[in-house]
Amino acid sequence: xxxxxxxxxxxxxxxxxxxxxxxxxxxxxxxxxxxxxxxxxxxxxxxxxxxxxxxxxxxxxxxxxxxxxxxxxxxxxxxxxxxxxxxxxxxxxxxxxxxxxxxxxxxxxxxxxxxxxxxxxxxxxxxxxxxxxxxxxxxxxxxxxxxxxxxxxxxxxxxxxxxxxxxxxxxxxxxxxxxx
Numbered sequence: 001x002x003x004x005x006x007x008x009x010x011x012x013x014x015x016x017x018x019x020x021x022x023x024x025x026x027x028x029x030x031x032x033x034x035x036x037x038x039x040x041x042x043x044x045x046x047x048x049x050x051x052x053x054x055x056x057x058x059x060x061x062x063x064x065x066x067x068x069x070x071x072x073x074x075x076x077x078x079x080x081x082x083x084x085x086x087x088x089x090x091x092x093x094x095x096x097x098x099x100x101x102x103x104x105x106x107x108x109x110x111x112x113x114x115x116x117x118x119x120x121x122x123x124x125x126x127x128x129x130x131x132x133x134x135x136x137x138x139x140x141x142x143x144x145x146x147x148x149x150x151x152x153x154x155x156x157x158x159x160x161x162x163x164x165x166x167x168x169x170x171x172x173x174x175x176x177x178x179x180x
Contacts, residue, residue, distance in 0.1 A: 010065075017061050018042055019095040021083065022052040022076065031060045031074075034096045040071055048075035055083050057092050109142040116140075144173045151177055 020033040022044070029044035034057070042060050052058045057080040064073040080095065081088050109115060117140050123132040153163045154174060167174055 013062070013065070015062070017059050017077065017095075018072075018074070019057065019059050019080065019092055022049065022054060022056050022058045022079075024054055029076075031058060031076075034092050040066055043071050043073045045073055045075050050076040050079055052076050052079050057081055057083065057088060059095055109140060109145070111142050111145045114139050114141050144170050146170065146173070146177075 015035075015038065018031060018033045018035070018038060020031040020035075020042070022029060022031055024030075029046075029049045029052070031042045031044060033040075033042065042062065044060065045063060050058065058076045059078045059080055060074040061077045062072050062074040064070070066072040080091055117138045119136050119138045121134050121136070122130050125131050150166055150170075153160060154166050154170070155177060157163050158167075
């Protein structure tokens with residue numbers, strides 16, 4: 001016959017929070033998820049709507065999971081913004097599909113670490129016109145983790161205590177900074 005099974009335990013949930021539009025009917029708040037894969041509306045716990053207004057996009061944290069008899073319930077943890085506000089579709093998409101922010105460590109030029117890069121080398125005429133360009137892959141190998149403020153201190157205030165300390169720390173790259 002046909003194979004059958006029974007859910008014994010839910011180990012993890014795909015969505016701890018849901019992003020959608022907040023609505024009220026007869027004094028009961030609910031969120032219509034923006035993600036089309038989530039079919040059920042989420043009831044908002046009374047008094048836990050974070051002062052959301054009807055039609056606003058909100059993020060709701062699920063506090064009670066759906067059962068065969070009850071809808072999911074949750075608390076509004078953030079009012080994301082107004083429907084049709086500039087940039088709102090991007091904010092909603094990032095939250096709805098859980099797109100991560102770029103990692104500072106993953107995307108930064110860390111010292112003594114090779115980073116793959118795509119280069120666009122351009123030739124610019126004296127009149128500011130781009131006359132040629134070529135794309136190619138490269139590897140960046142940074143020798144120091146410098147901020148704009150550190151470089152400014154080294155170059156613009158060379159006699160300051162901070163600049164002296166930084167020159168000691170980054171002595172090998174200081175000549176290159178001066179050439180830039």
